[in-house]
Amino acid sequence: MSLSMISPTIPANEEKRLESIRKLDIIDTFAEESYDSITKLASEICQTPIALITILGSEKNWFKSKLGTSIPELEREFSFCGHAILNPNELFEVPNTLEDVRFKDNPLVLPLESGVRFYAGVPILDEEGLPLGTLCVLDSKEHHLTENQKSSLKSLAKQVELLFEYRRKNQALEKMKNDLDENNRILREFASTVSHDLKMPLANMIITADILKAKYSDKLDDDGVNYLNYLKHSGLTLSEYINGLLDYYSSSSLHEDTHQEFFLNDLLEDIIDLLQIDQNCEINLPDNNLKIFGNSAALGQIFMNLISNSIKYNNSEKIIIELDCTENREFYNFSIRDNGIGIPKEKQNNIFELFTTAADRDRHGKKGHGIGLSTVKKLIGSLGGNITITSEEDKGTHFEFNIKRSRKVD
The missing domain is CATH 3.30.565.10 (Histidine kinase-like ATPase, C-terminal domain)
Known part of the structure; x- marks a missing residue:
């Protein structure tokens, strides 16, 4: 079947936009109550049976949260959200899709009894203003949002942006934690190596100082005896230092x-x-x-x-x-x-x-x-x-x- 619908154009900043989505690492993640509560509010405020939080990938439009539909994703070329992100700072509203040349032959619109007749979406932006997807509401009949509903939908989209920001910050903290864990692992291994390689030579040095003092103290002057005492004291100090480091780097496992x-x-x-x-x-x-x-x-x-x-x-x-x-x-x-x-x-x-x-x-x-x-x-x-x-x-x-x-x- 030949379609006369108009597929959404690709934004000029598409590569940067897709890179931002990749960094967010949210596609194919499980449903979360914090997102589902927003689609529920959007549906109730706008009085529509369907509400979605979408992420627009290179080929698919994926739903992070969905209310009123079981479809997990759809082709980008049929996506209403693909049009919505082209003006990232504006709410995109189509009161009647049958009267809009961009959508009248869209497969989502064609079923006369159950097709999509109304769409309104607010682009969800990252920290650089790149549109990652939308918060949108849909209906199977013609619909017009009031100014209050439009304002509320925009406010809810801002809440999704905040959730995305928290996700990015949590990812950064998790990476930092993993890096610290790896550094601590390396330090523990180093401490263990130091312990193994230095403890025995230090013990030998301390024992040798005691033997020399016991056997030759009568042949040494006061300075010689003091040197042996200093040698033993230095060995003991270094040994205590090594034991302290080992205690520090092994202490994290004690709580287990x-x-x-x-x-x-x-x-x-x-x-x-x-x-x-x-x-x-x-x-x-x-x-x-x-x-x-x-x-x-x-x-x-x-x-x-x-x-x-x-x-x-x-x-x-x-x-x-x-x-x-x-x-x-x-x-x-x-x-x-x-x-x-x-x-x-x-x-x-x-x-x-x-x-x-x-x-x-x-x-x-x-x-x-x-x-x-x-x-x-x-x-x-x-x-x-x-x-x-x-x-x-x-x-x-x-x-x-x-x-x-x-x-x-x-």
């Missing part, structure tokens, strides 16, 4: 461990035993021995780092550390307060950043690596919580943090 039920004070007592505290130190456990269902390994590492820091960065004759805990419906809340050297105000905003330290030296004169608190913040974040700090120089530091309660499955 199986949750279990445990008492907080039992966990804290185990940590204090592991620290082998030999200073004049008083650690006061919470009065409330909280029963927790959660990740004991992750929480243990958090307290291990915080208590260790409270001891290392403390010049008081008697170290005092106060631990406390509470709970509510959503979170476990924890507190650790010490009488240490405190953290300067100018450092408090970035104290949780990697390689940032509270002081140049700890109570033993050793320089910190700035990994522990960064690991703490990372772990707490993975457990759905947050950490804050209150500190005053020479008066102590108070950390407060929470972790999201886990639901126990029977």
